[in-house]
Amino acid sequence: MCADLKLVSFNPNPKLSPQTNLKQFIKYCREELTLWADEDSFTWGAASWPDTAKDSRFRFTNFESVGLHWSVEPTEDQLIHPALIEVIKSYLRYRHSLKPHKNLPREMQAFRALEKALVEDMAYPDITKVHTRHFNRATELLSDFAGRQAIVNSLLQILSLLSEKLIVPAEVIRWQNPYIRGDSYHHLRGANAPSDVKAKKVANQDALFTIADVFSRPIAELDDSDIMVTSVTALLLSAPMRIGETLRWRKDCLRSDNDKHGTLQRYLAYYVPKTRSYTRKAVPTTMSEVAQEATDRLTTITEEGRRLAMYMETNPTKFYRHANCPNVSDDQELTREQVAQALGYAHRKACEDFIKKHTGTYSLTGFTLNSLWQIILAAHRKLNPYFPYQERPQAELKPLKMSESLMCFRRLQLGACSSTSPVLLAPFNPDYYRKRLDGTVKADRKNQRPLCFFTKHGFDPLRLNSHSLRHFVNRLAKQHGVSIEQITEWSSRASIQQSRTYLHETPEQRLARASSIMQTKQEHETLPPVSADEAANYGQGPYHRSRYGICRRSWRAGPCIKFADCTNCSELLACKGDKIALAAVKNDRDNMVRTWEAAQRAIETGERSASLWMEKATPQIQRLIELVNIMEDPNIPDGSPIQLIGADFNHEAQIIQKNAKQAGVELLDKEQLTLEYGQELVEYLEMLV
Structure with missing residues (x-):
């Protein structure tokens, strides 16, 4: 192999024109090189060539027709322009003779973009007159491709080789890949990609x-x-x-x-x-x-697939006796039903289609197991070209035999409608x-x-992308403390840098992990709400209940000045007949009454500070009783609005208080004055207004 590689060399003549060097380069690649010549159906002028590195074929379709289905024969206008197709063929044969690799589809995509750029700019595309603007245009055409940076790298390799062979103008070699630094894959889709880009790689x-x-x-x-x-x-x-x-x-x-x-x-x-x-x-x-x-x-x-593969590996001459095979001698003529049964078809029509494909006729008569076996062997060789392997074997290491493989399936076994073939294998x-x-x-x-x-x-x-599962497992490992070195080894990657591309964490996840490492994370537990029955177990004392829970205080601290302020607010507007509101008011009234009674018992036992609770609760209870009486008054029609005159606790008062504070004026709170000096002082002050 090494000796063959040394013979691959084309030396251009600097005294000749680029067009002449190009013609000699094409002639050398077409007539002197032998790569792919031993492959079936290979001809220089064919519209498709074999890609032996990937065990497939590729077609010389143009940029617009790259997605053309393989069952459709491309027309002339769907192929690369005739002025460029031999240039492309020569490059591929020369490059892969020097150094075979698996990036041929990427090279073809680069050529397609370059061909489109030349066709748009020239009536007759001439590679010897290529300009940097053509490479810039090709780059624009590739801008939406996920692997654009790698494709443009192939474009640079094409430029380098054609320049080395004195085919393209010398100044074009200065053109550079624009997808570098901030526009590189590393920054846009790789390890340094934005969080939203990495999030899209997460498994659904x-x-x-x-x-x-x-x-x-x-x-x-x-x-x-x-x-x-x-x-x-x-x-x-x-x-x-x-x-x-x-x-x-x-x-x-x-x-x-x-x-x-x-x-x-x-x-x-x-x-x-x-x-x-x-x-x-x-x-x-x-x-x-x-x-x-x-x-x-x-x-x-x-299991049955491996059993069949094991039988096929013995180069058998007799029909494979599967479970439903007709129990007749190998040379006995079969009925139509027995032919279908031997081939594993439930319906005669499908069996006829199979026989027609291999014999040219729909007839199911005149067959024996021996003659059917010859048809099966021919179909087997076509379906399994690398048997006993499922994939093309490499020189340095053979793949698993089908009889050893966990993924050994029979033909049509994974189909939705067709019956599984008992005599034919299908590479997974x-x-x-x-x-x-x-x-x-x-x-x-x-x-x-x-x-x-x-x-x-x-x-x-x-x-669901199969590769996203690989990323998903990597991220879970990282989130649970596995080192990046262990993840790289676990994932069979060549470098740690490759692992970083897939270890996406949201800012919240990074914060949680850092807090866990630094031991600064404090777990907060939300307490369950207190039920009415549980609240009753507390008894009555220096606290009050609201629909939000229980406010715990002491007798000496006094009642909360904001408790039940809704009934002291002039902005409150109730509706006569509102049963939900009436039930809430009654509940507040009963709670206040129980608090007042508890404060009275506390005073009787010597707790004098409980008098503040009685002073606070008394006017509140009176207002709640009045509100209940109004809402239950049968003389007031349902739907009537009810507005209470509050103790100047309204939005206007809040605005006045804010402006007074800015002006340096202190406004005394009437409610606090009432608690400290009694209601009588407040009434005297109101007489002065």
């Missing part, structure tokens, strides 16, 4: 409660799709994992061992492709039993999980929510 709580509700239902009410969604969610909440890592779970991935304290600890053991290492992720005690139940459920629904795709938790309306489809887990179970359509 309603979605979690919905999944938990379905998980708690009797297992008989759930189909295999429900078990897959709920169980995978439970495991993703048991430790911070990526959805792609589900393909690395073995049947016994959940294991247990004693920790250093001798306590039984469950953990998930599997290989992490991103870090290329084996890991043991501890499962919190609160999730231990849930994780075990989830693993057991997945094991049960995939993380999209099977993602798409079922996406309640977004697909306006361009007849069935706008084809797989939505939430609407299937009668809930509102929601959306």
